[in-house]
Amino acid sequence: MLKLLNDFWWFVKGSVQKKGTQNTMRTLRSKAYCVPGRAGPSFRVPGESQQEWLLETYTRAHSTPPDEPCPICMCSLQCPSDCSSQELTEDEGVVKMTKCGHSLHKLCARMMAESKQYFIPCPMCKTVHGVRRGNQPDGIMEVRTVNDNLPGFDCGTIVITYRFGGGIQGQGHPNPGHPYRAHAFPRRAFLPDNERGNKILQLLEVAWQRRLIFTIGTSVTSGLENVITWNEIHHKTEWEDFHGHGYPDPAYLDNVTMELELQGVTEADLESNVNQSQE
Structure with a gap:
């Protein structure tokens, strides 16, 4: 298992460094969004309950x-x-x-x-x-693209990397005042670099800003307590479908869109963000 993970990491790293491969990257820090404020169409009106x-x-x-x-x-x-x-x-x-x-x-x-x-x-x-807001701790979301195509797609690939450190739980977490750990990070996820994949990426960025992608609790896979865990928005964390978390999966893009909708993240939020940027 460790060898597979190591081989995969060098495959992605080599893909990024190959001549002609795109290597665009941007970083989102969740700490920048820790103070609730104007986020999409549902911001609090001053002076009103x-x-x-x-x-x-x-x-x-x-x-x-x-x-x-x-x-x-x-x-x-x-x-x-x-x-x-x-x-x-x-x-x-x-x-x-x-x-x-x-x-x-x-x-x-x-x-x-x-x-x-x-x-x-x-x-x-x-x-x-x-606007639903979660209790995801401070972290970093990095996005880059590579030219290699995922199984089932004839386009490049979006590589998302999530990075967290440990810390102390606050209000809204299972055990306020107790430490939490960032187990098995950084974590990487993959989307096709096409129109649908980029739209889902934008929705994931909204969910990240609202602290909805991760939470603190007990890991389903390891059983560890007080660790950062996924929060019901599934990601494809394997390039190929070795353990049910990779491609090809014809239903995945529809399923993750539905999971985002259940968290209150929809295309209307993207339209709202565009309107706000034009104001």
């Missing part, structure tokens, strides 16, 4: 709700919500989520907004309304 802004932006009143159970409190949408707290006791009717169209009691939506900082996930389909 984040909770109220989320509700006003991503829900619409539903005046004729169906006789169906609310996905949160399970009471009929034609009846008052069964959710209550010391501060939220009055019925506020029913709302529809703007992106997916699913309905729930506004009181239930309000309680969900209380528990999240920057987004409301639809309880039915998990569509993210707002």
Whole structure:
């Protein structure tokens, strides 16, 4: 196994150094994005409650709700919500989520907004309304291209390298105040250097900025605790499909696009970034 990894590394290194091979590289440091702010279409409006802004932006009143159970409190949408707290006791009717169209009691939506900082996930389909942010620690994402083609593609290849060091866990991590380790880093992943691959790369860069690609927890492969692990956005970490993590895989580009959507990262974010850069 070690020999395979070593041979593969020298293969990639040799590819980069071959005459005529592209060697474009850029680096993204997650530390530059550690302060939540304007990110895509869902930035906090100064002087306005984040909770109220989320509700006003991503829900619409539903005046004729169906006789169906609310996905949160399970009471009929034609009846008052069964959710209550010391501060939220009055019925506020029913709302529809703007992106997916699913309905729930506004009181239930309000309680969900209380528990999240920057987004409301639809309880039915998990569509993210707002900007989801993760707890990925500080690190570096490097991107470069090589001319060699992945199995199943007749174009060059995008090579992504993720680099992390160890540190101390903070709020939002499993064990705040305890150390975490960067086990098995740097890690490399591969995409075809074509139009689809570059669009997915842009989506991955948005996910990186929002700290969604990695988290801290228990490694599924090694069983180690308090280590940096993947966070449900699968990457192809093998050039060829030796252990199920390489190419060819005709369904991969569709699958990773879907996983990014579940994290709230869509093409709309790319359009928003273009609009902001033109302002």
